[in-house]
Amino acid sequence: MFWYGHSVFARGFVNVACLGVFITSWVKDYLCLPRPLSPPLIRLSRSKRVHLEYGLPSTHTSNAVSIALYLFSYLMISDWSISSKILSIFGLAVYLFSVVFGRLYCGMHSSTDLVAGALIGIFVWALQWTFHESIDHLMTHPSWTVVVGVVIGGIMLIQSIPETMDSCPCVDDGVTTMAVLMGVFPASQHFAQSKYSVTHGDHMGIVHYDPVLGLPRSILRFVFGLAIVFTWRMAAKKLLYIVLPPLYKYFNFPSRTHFVPAKTYGSLRNQPIGRVPSVLDLQALSDNSIEIVGPQSTMDIHEKFSQTRSSRRTSLMLVPETGAEIEAKEHFGVRPGHVQAQRLKQEKEHLEKEQTDLQSLEDDDGADELQLDASEREAMERFEEEHPGWARFDVDIVIKTVVYAGIGWLAVDTIPVMFEYIGLGTSSLRYTPFFVCQ
Numbered sequence: 001m002f003w004y005g006h007s008v009f010a011r012g013f014v015n016v017a018c019l020g021v022f023i024t025s026w027v028k029d030y031l032c033l034p035r036p037l038s039p040p041l042i043r044l045s046r047s048k049r050v051h052l053e054y055g056l057p058s059t060h061t062s063n064a065v066s067i068a069l070y071l072f073s074y075l076m077i078s079d080w081s082i083s084s085k086i087l088s089i090f091g092l093a094v095y096l097f098s099v100v101f102g103r104l105y106c107g108m109h110s111s112t113d114l115v116a117g118a119l120i121g122i123f124v125w126a127l128q129w130t131f132h133e134s135i136d137h138l139m140t141h142p143s144w145t146v147v148v149g150v151v152i153g154g155i156m157l158i159q160s161i162p163e164t165m166d167s168c169p170c171v172d173d174g175v176t177t178m179a180v181l182m183g184v185f186p187a188s189q190h191f192a193q194s195k196y197s198v199t200h201g202d203h204m205g206i207v208h209y210d211p212v213l214g215l216p217r218s219i220l221r222f223v224f225g226l227a228i229v230f231t232w233r234m235a236a237k238k239l240l241y242i243v244l245p246p247l248y249k250y251f252n253f254p255s256r257t258h259f260v261p262a263k264t265y266g267s268l269r270n271q272p273i274g275r276v277p278s279v280l281d282l283q284a285l286s287d288n289s290i291e292i293v294g295p296q297s298t299m300d301i302h303e304k305f306s307q308t309r310s311s312r313r314t315s316l317m318l319v320p321e322t323g324a325e326i327e328a329k330e331h332f333g334v335r336p337g338h339v340q341a342q343r344l345k346q347e348k349e350h351l352e353k354e355q356t357d358l359q360s361l362e363d364d365d366g367a368d369e370l371q372l373d374a375s376e377r378e379a380m381e382r383f384e385e386e387h388p389g390w391a392r393f394d395v396d397i398v399i400k401t402v403v404y405a406g407i408g409w410l411a412v413d414t415i416p417v418m419f420e421y422i423g424l425g426t427s428s429l430r431y432t433p434f435f436v437c438q
Contacts, residue, residue: 002411003221003419005209008200009074011139012132014184014408016070018177020062020124022157024117025174028054029162036110044106053170057116058109064099065121066128068092073129133202139185140192140205147186154182158401167258167392172400179401183408191413196420207416210426221424225415229407234273236403241268244395255394262394 001010035043035055053059075088100118103109109117128135138146161174191197192205200206213221247253248262255261419425 003207003209003225003416004218005198005207007206007412008136008203011136011184011188011205011412012128013067013070014180015135016066016124016128017063018181019128020066020121021059021177022174023120023124024057024059024062025170025177026157026161027057027116027120028059028170029164029168029174031056032165032168035113036107042107053168054164055109056113057120058100058103058113059117059173060103061100061109061114061117062121062124064096065118066125068096069122069125070128073125136203139188140203142189142193147189150185151182154178155401158397163257171256171397175397175400176404179404180408182401183405183410184412187409187411187413191416194413194417196417196425205412208426213424213426217424221419224419224422224424225411228410228415228418232406232410233403236406237273237399240395240399240402241271241273244398245393248395253394256397259392259394259396265393268393268395 001007001013031054033054033056035053072089072092075085075092078085080088100114104111104114158175158178161171164171188205191207196208197204198206198208245262245265245268248255252263416425
C-alpha cells in the first residue's frame with residue numbers, strides 16, 4: 001500500500017498490526033498460560049511451531065479484530081457506493097468470523113483466549129483511530145525527539161519482554177513487530193522531506209502513484225520491492241551472524257533464557273539463512289497431516305501433570321459428613337426425617353474409621369506427589385530427546401531488531417526512491433491529476 005499512493009492508510013495499518021502483535025506476545029510471555037490440553041482436544045494445524053506458543057491472549061483474534069475495525073472505519077468515511085460498502089462489510093464479517101472461531105475450532109485457543117485477544121484488538125484500533133491524525137503528524141513531520149523516543153522506547157520495550165518458562169517463540173513476534181515500527185517512524189519522516197514525497201491536504205510523505213504507469217509496471221513495483229526486502233533480509237542476517245558473535249563473546253553480553261549464549265558456540269558463518277521468514281512455514285503447507293493429538297511441547301506435559309495433581313487433591317477434599325454436620329442439616333430439614341436416628345448412628349460409628357482412612361490417603365498423596373514430580377521430569381526429558389527444539393542464539397534478538405527495522409525503512413523510504421531510478425516512478429507527473437488515497 002505504501003507503493004501505490006495509500007501511504008497514510010498504510011502507516012496506520014502497520015501501527016495497528018504491529019502494536020497488536022507486540023502486546024499479545026508480551027502478555028503471553030508474562031502469563032505463560034498454555035493452550036487447551038490435548039487430549040481430549042484434537043488440534044488442527046499445519047504449523048510445526050504454533051503449538052509451542054502460550055494460549056492467552058489469542059494473537060490471531062487480536063489482529064483480526066483490530067484490522068477489521070480499522071478497515072471498517074476507513075470504509076465508512078469513503079465515497080464508495082452503498083452496495084460496495086455492504087459487500088465489503090460482508091467480506092470483513094466473513095474474515096473476522098473465520099479467523100476468530102477458526103482458532104476455537106482448531107483447538108488452539110479457549111473462549112477466554114479469544115475474549116482477551118478481542119479486547120486487546122479493540123484497544124489497539126481505538127487508540128490508532130482516535131489519534132490517527134496526531135500519530136500521522138508525528139510520523140511525517142521532522143522531529144529528532146520523536147525519532148530518538150521511538151528508537152529508545154522500542155529498545156526498552158523489547159528488553160521488557162518477560163522471560164518464559166518454556167522455549168516460546170512469542171518473543172520473536174514481539175521483537176520483529178516492534179522493530180518494524182522502529183524503522184517505519186524515522187523512515188516516514190525522512191521520506192516526507194524528500195523531493196519524491198507528495199503532500200495531500202494535511203498529510204505528507206505520500207508515495208506518488210498514477211494509473212498511467214500501467215498494470216505490468218504496477219505489478220513490477222511489487223515484485224521489485226519484495227525482492228529488495230528479501231535480499232536485505234538474507235544479506236543483513238548473514239553479515240550479522242559473522243559480526244555479532246565475536247562481540248558478544250568479547251564483552252560477555254547476557255543472553256535470554258532458552259537462547260544459546262555466545263560463549264558456548266563457535267562461529268555462525270555457516271549458519272543457514274532461510275529464503276523466507278520462519279513465520280512462512282512453506283514446508284508445512286505440503287504436509288497432509290494436520291491433526292495433532294497429545295502433548296506437543298513441555299508446557300503441554302506440565303499442564304497434563306498439573307491436572308492430574310488437581311484431580312487427586314479434589315478427591316481428597318470429598319470428606320464424609322461428620323455427625324455435627326448431619327445434625328445441623330436435620331435441624332434445618334435438609335435430610336429426610338425418617339432416617340434421622342438410624343442414619344446418625346451409622347455415621348457416628350463409621351466416622352472414626354473414615355478419618356483414619358483419610359489420614360492414610362493424605363500420607364499416600366505425599367508419596368504420589370513425589371512420584372508425579374519424578375514422572376513429569378522423565379516425561380519432559382524424554383520429549384526433549386524425541387523432539388529437539390530449534391537453536392536460537394543470543395545474537396538473534398539484535399539481528400531480528402536490525403533486520404526488521406531495516407525492512408520498515410526500506411519499504412517506506414528507500415524502495416519508493418529506487419522506483420524513480422529504474423523507470424517505475426511517477427513523481428514527474430506530480431503536477432498532473434493523479435489518484436491518491438489517504
